[in-house]
Amino acid sequence: MCTRVTFGRERMLELDGKPFFALQGRHMPAGATMEDLAEAGFNCFRHLVFGTLGSTLPPPQPLPHELHGLKICAYLYNRTNLRANPTHEEELTRAVSELREHPDLLAYETYNEPAWRPDAPAAVNQSADDLATGYELVHRLDPGHPVHQGHSCSGTVEGLEAYNACADILGCNPYPILPPRMRRHIGIRPDGRALDTPDQTLSAVCDYTRKMVEVGRGRKPVWMQLQAMAWEDFFNPKQPGFEGQTRDDSAILYPTHEQMRYMAYAEVISGASGLLFSMFRVPADQRIWQDIRRLVRELRGLHDVLAGRTLKPPLQTRYRNLGYSIWRGVETLAKEHGGKRFLIAVNSGFDPAEVTWTGFDAQRTRSLSVLGEGRTVPVVNGSATDFFSPYAARVYEVVG
Secondary structure, X not given: OOOOEEEOHHHOEEEOOEEEOEEEEOOOOEOOOHHHHHHHOOOEEEEEOXXXXXXXXXXXXXXXXXXXXXXXXXXXXXXXXXXXXXXXXHHHHXXXXXXXXXXOEEEEEXXXXXXXXOOOOOOOOOOHHHHHHHHHHHHHHOOOOOEEEEXXXXXXXXXXXXXXXXXXXXXXXXXXXXXXXXXXXXXXXXOOOXXXXXXXXXXXXXXXXXXXXXXXXXXXXXXXEEEOOOHHHHOOOOOOXXXXXXXXXXXXXXXXXXXXXXXXXXXXXXXXXXXXXXXXXXXXXXXXXXXXXXXXXXXXXXXXXXXXXXXXXXXXXXXXXXXOOOOOOEEEEEEEEOOEEEEEEEEOOOOOEEEEEEOOOOOOOOEEEEOOOOEEEEOEOOEEEEEEOOOOEEEEEEEO
């Protein structure tokens, strides 16, 4: 029986009426299996129906016979541009017709990063008008499953809004961790940066998540990609100007568990209703895969909290002066699930911070239990104080 996919409150997907927070394995780690993805805690995966561009990137994939409970996000690549090739309409029709009744189909994905201008200000990779032709065909053939589109980080809000006619779910891919003096290969700007926000730190993920909420005008779900791979693994020796060069192993820099954990919760606080882990060429026999597994298992254990109803408690924030400026400070999101209240908090700075929240209901709140840390923070007369190291992330259960 086909899963019924709808949009519920707060831009959250619902599967057969139950809220669903996507935890997608966007790439298969080298040496891993579908069973490994499921065991790590992912609840969906990216299926490359037609493969992707370039000889160094994955070819088309047959759909695995055993999905181990994972839902399918089917990447339709450039077949959603019906004007690009006379065969695309037939190929897209066949793919959607074969997938639409699959009991584990979650969503389709249209062309990735269509507005990216690798040779700015040249034309975009794919125009919104062209991709809209395939979007309309997908929804005529299968009105029961949404279409997701991942954008590059660059581009104005207004420019990206044109693509709202091509997708039901939006997102983008801020990857802020790159080695110093990195070669200017795929995705790297002439000035050596990978991001076009003034904030070049980890907290740039907040800027881009909020940007995508704005692009969707606050109405479309936002699934944000999360960097779990090394930039150097995108290196392609066939890129013009890099002929004869090889991958630089000294430039392989993976995010740490703590960095990924910050980015995950920061994106959720900033408006993400799904997280897609970018794991291109991640080796399953190295620590990075263990760090990913550890984080995804934590998030999966909190799935119903992440998908829960958002609360807006009247909290006020003040900081003890530790000798550092407070820019974003400690950002929070309150959630409710199963009659329990939770507070997700991240320190979006590279300096420590000691924060005091006031405004808790003194009659209903005795303490904040810090999940995973085995400690509680007392709430006295409606106030609670906690210390955050740089980019620390916490989930508290509010104890009444």
